[in-house]
Amino acid sequence: MDGHGVAADLEAWIDVHGGALLRFAYLLTADRDRAADAVQDALVAAYPRWERIVAHGDPGAYLRRSVVNAHTSRWRRSLRREQPxxxxxxxxxxxxxxxxxxxxxxxxxxxxxxxxxxxxxxxxxxxxxxxxxxxxxxxxxxxxxxxxxxxxxxxxxxxxxxxxxxxxxxxx
Amino acid sequence: MTEQDDRIAEALTGALRRHAEGAPSSDGLAERVLARTSTRRTRRGFGAVAAVVLAVVVLSLGAVLLAQDRGGDPVAEPVLPQGWRWESYRGVAIGVPTSWGYGVPGPSWCSRTPEAERPPLRSGAVGRPAGMRAVGCPSQYPPLAEREQWLTFEDSGEVGIREFDGGWVEETRELDGVFVTLFSANDALRAQVLGTLRPTSEELALGCGPMHPAAEGRGYRPEPGGPLAPGEVRSVSVCRYARSDAVPSGPPLLAARVVSGDEALRLASAVLTAPEGAGPDDPESCAPEYDYGPELILLHLRADDRSQEVLVRYAGCEGNGTDDGTTRRALTGDLMWALDAPPTSPGQFQVVVAQLMR
Structure with a gap:
């Protein structure tokens, strides 16, 4: 798959599953901006290895894990603590x-x-x-x-x- | 689980389903993501990769965190200490303090400007392969009082640690055929810098893909986009590539930088307002194999809602000029001066192009 094929494939996946991933990220972060950032970062990071991720069988699981990693990583956690x-x-x-x-x-x-x-x-x-x-x-x-x-x-x-x-x- | 837990769990499901409706919309998500990957030049979101990279740097709080690529597992992006930047060269990236400059004279250090004109010592500098004068200096490195920490990328070398006088150490590591050498008297910093060495990516390379079809042949043209006015441009990634057959096998990206604000406006103005046409060329001066030159620059101009790739050829005897996929323009002095900033300064060009900078 060339670059355009990967882009088209990723775009198709986002069209179908992007909303669910955003909802998942929002429930984790409780912040619309941070959810959007986390999802975009995860998708952008996934792009170069998208074919491998798809071949692995479950892009959704991979991306949920990326979002969780970003959410729980130390440097992000240090930035802001909610006080609900x-x-x-x-x-x-x-x-x-x-x-x-x-x-x-x-x-x-x-x-x-x-x-x-x-x-x-x-x-x-x-x-x-x-x-x-x-x-x-x-x-x-x-x-x-x-x-x-x-x-x-x-x-x-x-x-x-x-x-x-x-x-x-x-x-x- | 207790009955009370069951009730809480049931309520939790209801709570999460109801509040999930507050999530941001996915409208435009694909466009924003693809714009940030810089691979689909005509489908643009505002995704300023520069902002992403800067955010990674600015938001970092501690030591360098590097994750191992574990097959299909997500790989956490490496995070540099605050005040560091990424440098990319032919498929590898390494973090250095932002205070470090560019340009390493190497073994020709004694051919530098006379002492009266000698620039102040820098804390460090990054060097890439380039032509240099063959000067027989009395030692490989300058005397202690004139030393700077030097990090160099090379396409060949010898892995190892070599000790010099005054506690200075030269260490070379190799990754994917690129040899990275750091000369420093600070063992901790040397370990920290070399510890960041890793394969580069489009994000680490400031929006420049390590590979690009433009480096593979003269036939490449960017995907055409809508007209872009200089004032719309918010940031520009400047990507300097070697022609693929002019370097050893591997990614041809030689260097990357990103500019914003006035510098982006200046660069965008220079490239978007140059006269339509081509050149300057000098076809009589080159053998056919060198006609399009050994290197080129790709610009990724980013506006709020889209971006445009512009190919700049300047190193050959033919084919010089810019191309945004729709319009070809001639090189100008303004553009060449705007491009003349490290680490992406044009490495070489013909006399007819050099004359534009007079």
Missing amino acids: VADVAGLAGQIDDPADRIAIEDALWLLCRSLPRKQRAAVVLRYYEGRSDAEIAATLDCSVSTVRSQIHRALATLRTRLADDEEEVSSP
Whole structure:
């Protein structure tokens, strides 16, 4: 495949999958600009080795991993730390009511942003992308047991934070 | 997982799906990506590769991070310490402090200008193969008081570490047929610089592809694009290539630089407003094998929403001039002066072209 063939192939892939990759990056970064930058950087970096990536079988997995690497790399992490504030006042365990569901989803979204980045990536891959432990492990470059541990700890953190915030509201 | 975890997980899925709708649109994503790859000259986003490379440099915070290419795995782009830049030559790239200049006299150091006119010592300099006067200097390197750290690219050499007086050390490493030598008295810096040596890429080479069809033959023309006014140009990548058959096998990219602001405007004005036509040529002065010259420069002019490649031939007896795929123009003094900046200064040209710079 010559340069133009590679470009056409990459363009076709972006047309089909670019939106999903952007959504994935946005859920990781919680920042539209950083998501767009991460995706563009990943695609540009992938271009010179695109044929090899395609031959490897799953460009999407490769690019998700690139986005995660960029997101969790030290120099990016050092630049900016989000300080999310979750207003989860009054959120009880009951989430059957549609209004409560939306409220708790908003609260979880904010709390997600406070998770360590590897945990957040694992959560997004599991609960948004629906990936298996093995797929998540491949993306995060860690073991399956680490994936399970990351997700378990993330859920525990979210559960505790929800409970803590509820207690704070009910305390004098 | 507890029942509460299940409820949280269910809510998490809902939260993520709903908030994913806030992601940026993918409209124009392909165009922006392809513009940054500089391979499809007519489909342009604003992707200023210069900005990308500068961002990598500026945002870096610590030591050099180099990732190994692990087959199909993503390779993290290497990050240089703040205040460093990439230098590319024939397929390899290496990081050096930005304070380092260009031009290494090498063994002919004693033929430099008289002492009264001698420029101040630099902390370091980068040199590429070029013609030099054969002068029998008394030593390979200048005396201690006149030494600078020199990094040189060569197409042949001997890998190893050689010690000189005063604690100065010359170390040569080889990658993909390119021999990189650093002469320095600072062991830590020497290790740090040489530790960045790696295959180059279009991003490390400031938007210049290590390979380019223009270097392979005289028939190449850029893809034509829409008219571009000098005032629209935001940055220009300047890529100097050897003709492929004039160098050993391997990528022909000799040097790259990127300019923006006033310098980009000056360069764009010089190249876009030159008179239509061709030349100057001097076909009587060259044997046929040298007619188009051993090297050329490609310019990537980038505007906010598109870019244009311009081929500049100046080194031969025929075919001199510029070509943007639509219009051929003659070389001018303004253009040759605008191109005369290291490390992409034209390495050689005929008398008829040199006369433009008088």
